[in-house]
Amino acid sequence: MANLKDIRTRIQSVGSTMQITNAMKMVSAAKLKKAQDAIEKMRPYAEKLTELLAGLSANLDAELGGDYAAQREVEKVLLVPITSNRGLCGALNTNIIKQTIRLVENDYQNKEVEILTIGKKAHDQLSKKYKVVANHSNIFDDLTYENVAQVAQKIMDEFVEKKYDKVVLIYNSFKNAATQIVKTEQFLPIKPEASGSNVVLDYLYEPSQAEIVLELIPKSLKTQFYKAIRDAWASEHGARMTSMHKATDNAKEMKADLTLQYNKARQAVITGEILEIVSGAEALKG
Amino acid sequence: MKVDIVTPEGALFSGEVDSIVVPGVNGSFEMLNNHAPIIAVLQKGDVRLKGQGILIDNELKDKFEIKQGEVILPINSGTVEMKNNNVIILAE
Numbered sequence: 135m136a137n138l139k140d141i142r143t144r145i146q147s148v149g150s151t152m153q154i155t156n157a158m159k160m161v162s163a164a165k166l167k168k169a170q171d172a173i174e175k176m177r178p179y180a181e182k183l184t185e186l187l188a189g190l191s192a193n194l195d196a197e198l199g200g201d202y203a204a205q206r207e208v209e210k211v212l213l214v215p216i217t218s219n220r221g222l223c224g225a226l227n228t229n230i231i232k233q234t235i236r237l238v239e240n241d242y243q244n245k246e247v248e249i250l251t252i253g254k255k256a257h258d259q260l261s262k263k264y265k266v267v268a269n270h271s272n273i274f275d276d277l278t279y280e281n282v283a284q285v286a287q288k289i290m291d292e293f294v295e296k297k298y299d300k301v302v303l304i305y306n307s308f309k310n311a312a313t314q315i316v317k318t319e320q321f322l323p324i325k326p327e328a329s330g331s332n333v334v335l336d337y338l339y340e341p342s343q344a345e346i347v348l349e350l351i352p353k354s355l356k357t358q359f360y361k362a363i364r365d366a367w368a369s370e371h372g373a374r375m376t377s378m379h380k381a382t383d384n385a386k387e388m389k390a391d392l393t394l395q396y397n398k399a400r401q402a403v404i405t406g407e408i409l410e411i412v413s414g415a416e417a418l419k420g
Numbered sequence: 421m422k423v424d425i426v427t428p429e430g431a432l433f434s435g436e437v438d439s440i441v442v443p444g445v446n447g448s449f450e451m452l453n454n455h456a457p458i459i460a461v462l463q464k465g466d467v468r469l470k471g472q473g474i475l476i477d478n479e480l481k482d483k484f485e486i487k488q489g490e491v492i493l494p495i496n497s498g499t500v501e502m503k504n505n506n507v508i509i510l511a512e
Contacts, residue, residue, distance in 0.1 A: 172429070175429060175430035176428050176429065176430070178424075178426045178431060179426045179510060182426065182508055182510055183499075186499065186510075279427070283512075336457060337457045337503075338456055338457065338458040338459075338460075339459055339460070340446060340458065340460040340461070341445060341446065341461065346459060346460075346461055349461045349499070350499060353499075353510075353512075357428055360428055
């Protein structure tokens with residue numbers, strides 16, 4: 135049986151770990167709430183934009199989308215994995231990195247693949263093995279639409295310049311605090327949408343309908359990019375909250391086990407002492 | 421007429437106004453009640469709201485400017501849609 139002092143030290147250290155994980159859980163819960171609010175706030179804008187775009191392109195027969203819809207023979211691919219900057223959030227980042235590696239090794243095996251990472255974890259893992267052209271981890275320090283739009287614009291420009299033929303986003307989509315789903319989404323070229331809606335209202339257009347569509351497409355792309363990053367952000371906090379909750383539970387269990395062990399050992403020592411006293415007294419009597 | 425101004429980071433304004441001036445790419449124009457349905461692209465400039473008792477959220481006050489009974493919101497770009505006396509501005 136381990137000695138009393140050792141067990142006491144371990145109980146203490148498990149206790150302080152528990153405090154830390156519990157505090158981290160609280161912090162993540164608060165941040166998760168904020169992140170979810172931000173997704174919620176973005177929704178009206180995104181929905182209206184999609185509605186406008188769908189209505190406009192449904193009324194136009196010609197192939198639209200301009201430079202962003204150009205379908206080229208896929209030779210050069212840009213992968214954009216979005217992970218967190220910090221760890222302690224379960225398998226969240228590993229899933230993204232695994233999926234990225236799978237895409238590089240299998241799906242785009244014979245293509246020229248470049249990677250643009252968002253999040254320090256992806257950069258740390260992938261830059262050792264693959265060609266990482268840029269890293270925009272600092273986007274999470276100040277997560278505004280403007281900052282995200284700048285990165286998106288740069289990627290869109292490079293696509294138009296034919297530097298890449300296809301751009302793919304890999305991110306965690308937020309379902310709930312316990313579940314995040316790895317999503318692989320084609321960012322560029324734009325997939326031609328099946329035009330179903332026929333809301334023909336007699337609008338005035340300024341400038342022409344086609345020009346408005348061309349104006350709206352980059353906006354909708356940037357919104358899509360922003361949404362992916364927002365989703366990843368919420369996923370990170372959700373995953374961290376869950377994993378810290380589990381860690382706290384485990385620490386509690388461990389502490390209970392150790393306390394039991396400690397009490398048993400203490401009891402054994404007391405029993406031993408009583409035995410000694412009693413047998414000493416017996417010996418004196420005799 | 422009812423005006424909603426939304427951005428990717430949240431709604432900025434929602435309420436009744438008498439008239440609204442927006443910076444269209446071909447020049448600013450004003451819309452009054454019962455304006456014909458229109459979709460227009462906006463450029464960098466000011467959106468001006470006119471009307472009685474326009475209320476703005478306290479948290480968002482620093483984004484707006486209030487001058488001579490007008491509420492002014494500078495935008496970088498955007499799109500406006502008007503139909504059935506509902507104006508929606510997607511601003512950036």
